[in-house]
Amino acid sequence: MNRYLLYLNAKRCIGCHGCEIHCKVNKNLPVGPILCEISHEPLKNVRGVPKTEYSFRSCYQCEDPYCVSICPTNAMQKREDGIVFIDYDACIGCMACAGACPWQIPQYNPATGKAVKCDYCIDRIDKGLKPACVTKCTTHALKFVELQEF
Amino acid sequence: MGKTIWSMCGMCSVRCPIKVEVDDGDISWIEGNPHILDRALCPKGSAGKALYNDSERPQTPLIRRSGRGAGNWDPVSWETAIDYIGEKLERIIDKYGARAIMMSCRGGPWADLYKAFIHALGSPNFTNHDSACGRNVHHASLSIYGLGRKGFVYDIKNAKHLVLFGRNILAALRVAEVNQVMDMLDQGGTLTYVDVRQTLTGVKAQNFFQVKPGTDYALALGMINEVLRIGAYDKEFVDKYTIGFEKLEEFIQPYTAAWAAKECGVKEKKIKSFVEQIGADRPKVIFHPGWMLSRYRDSFYHSRALQILNVLMGNIETKGGQIFAKGPGDCGVKGLRTLDSQIPKPEEKRADGVGWKYKHFDKGPGLFHLFYDTMTTQDPYPIKALICHRHDPFNCFPDPQAQKDALANVDLLISVDTHYSEFGWFSDVILPESTYLERDTGIATQKGPKPRFIVRRKAVETRFNTKPGWEIYKLLAERMGVGKYFPYETIEDYWNWQLEPTGFKIEDFDEKGFVSLTDKPIMYDRENLEGKFKTPSGKIEIISSKLEDAGLPSLKPYEPPCKPPKGKFRLVFGRSPIHAHGHTINNPLLNELLPENTLWINKRVADRLGLNDGDLADVVSDTFKGTVKVHVTEFIHPEAVYTVHGFGRQVPLQSRAYHAGLSDQKLMEGLLLHMDEAGGGLCLCEKFVTVRRSPRNPRRSVEL
The missing domain is CATH 3.40.50.740 (Rossmann fold)
Incomplete structure (x- = not known):
């Protein structure tokens, strides 16, 4: 059962793409991999005002992730709290995970020669902090939500 | 062992307060100062680390x-x-x-x-970039209030209605200000946006006026006329603090909402319903007087008109309005x-x-x-x-x-x-x-x-x-x-020397990176603002003696903009939240998100020119030509083409930015001395360019 969720309050999002950079800088990523993305539909005229809404996408942290089962070295793992993360010591950069993922979420990091993906900033979460994208979101439109069972 | 440094961002000119974490001499984390920005930071702010790590910058004299x-x-x-x-x-x-x-x-x-430094040498010739930026706004503000454009801060958060004429406030991205706008919207405030195209600010608006390029002043005049016609202004405030109101009443007669609607290409009904809204929302209505307003030959008068609207709303020194910027003196420091x-x-x-x-x-x-x-x-x-x-x-x-x-x-x-x-x-x-x-x-x-002293530390x-x-x-x-x-x-000598009269010590900045000069916001008594306006008369000057003395009208009759010659388009420019003009184009991480600009062009016009979205177009002025991909959209006025400023750089050592995208300023041939005589700002949107399908769009490729 996934414990966490990244939620975008689209009303507050201004489409500045800050989250994408906050993420990259925190993970020390070079030009190439981008682990989360803000996108929007083409503008549409709504009662005289051209409008659009932003959406946020990163790893879906699947319940039954194909990337985990295909990984030949067991580097890709799913934690009890639902986070799918990479054990970088075990990763050999074969990128089978990207091929198995319906959305090609895992990406190749040319700086390390290994795969990389959104893991909700696992190191920060374990320190009681929030993911980089949420912490520094320009307008605090992104929220890190802890799901509760009814 | 890590350390925390309180500093100020330097990626753009906003200079947001930041907190930097350093581990083993390297930057591990940058965030907005939690005491002021609740950690929020824009994309440029985070990409500061990439600037530091970039070697494509001068490394020695x-x-x-x-x-x-x-x-x-x-x-x-x-x-x-x-x-x-x-x-x-x-x-x-x-x-x-x-x-x-x-x-x-x-x-x-x-x-x-x-x-x-320049004064120590004995030269009076100190200057800055502002005649291509906010001079018209600054001079308009001086002529009305006797205070420069930074004489007021806008309490946007508590406003009921924010009106922006081409002020793409969410892309300009002052983090604190953007949050104020979003807070205002969250609290049910209204945003009205005026531009020749839709922007990422405009998509948040409830009212949107897409005006014909160069007619902003007309729309502001039409709004003033309608405000006066239905009496939607603060009569008491106007009587008490302004001079020249009768002249305004007389001057504004011909500029009815119907006239403005026709001139600007918008609906009269929409102007009237907007004025009704602000009439109900005042005094918590802010007409942003513009930031970069070196655009048209009447931009100075446009900014003046926006300030007159602020005055009519009576929004001075009131919650949700324009608040006098207080300094150390107001705090007894x-x-x-x-x-x-x-x-x-x-x-x-x-x-x-x-x-x-x-x-x-x-x-x-x-x-x-x-x-x-x-x-x-x-x-x-x-x-x-x-x-x-x-x-x-x-x-x-x-x-x-x-x-x-x-x-x-x-x-x-x-x-x-x-x-x-x-x-x-x-x-x-x-x-x-x-x-x-x-x-x-x-x-x-x-x-x-709540004024403060703040310091940037290495x-x-x-x-x-x-x-x-x-x-x-x-x-x-x-x-x-x-x-x-x-x-x-x-630097310690310098800090101590600066601080000596204030009674503070540099150590006082250790805790939060700044020192607040007051606990509570300082507000002047709105009933007693005498002496606060630094005009020659001490009043808000709708009729400015300084302008009149210089032989310039305080209220300038409207002249319609030139129509683009056949086959040409008015070149307008703006900014993206990713880049700070030309400063950041070569930053590896920001360049990755926006490596080149595009030319926005109206769909009907593009169809006529045989241009599809993503095609290359040649953009030609007198002797300069640029080639760039077009972004075809119905949400830009057909008379205008638009691009993000800062691209088309020609510094070979900036390998990422080199020749990427289109430079608007290089197309602006002949505009260097084209100044608004009254406001001192340049008229940067007064260039017409030709756009045509570029022969560089591949049709065949016959290389051996």
């Missing part, structure tokens, strides 16, 4: 070896560079006097340093000591004519573009040296070729900057300043209802042979024999 702009540089030591400059400046002073030296910057809280105040003011008249030829302009930084005229005509005297601090006139002002022609008469060009600017690449000496993460900076005052050691500004000007001043005006050896 450089002296030009062959022709200007050829890119042959001798890397030299600081001693050699300072001595080279010293000798050249001495020769210029001997032959032409100190007045032949001019200094430009991009304003901001640390301008004291550069201003002090003495201000920071400044270097410039210790230096005798040069008595020489300014070479740009401001203060004697143009008496209605603010003498402070004058008007940079007028110096180009002086360089060419040598009237009133020659200009022989130009120092640009963190300022790239080739990026900021129109028509770089015309600027280069004028600069042929100038013997010494110096660029002090953290990166290669287009001007720097053309100049004679580059003095590389350390990036904001690698340098300390003097203490700054941030005014507002987070990491310099990667290259660069120096901070405070040291560069100290070295130059020492070499020029005026070192006594820079009474410090270390």
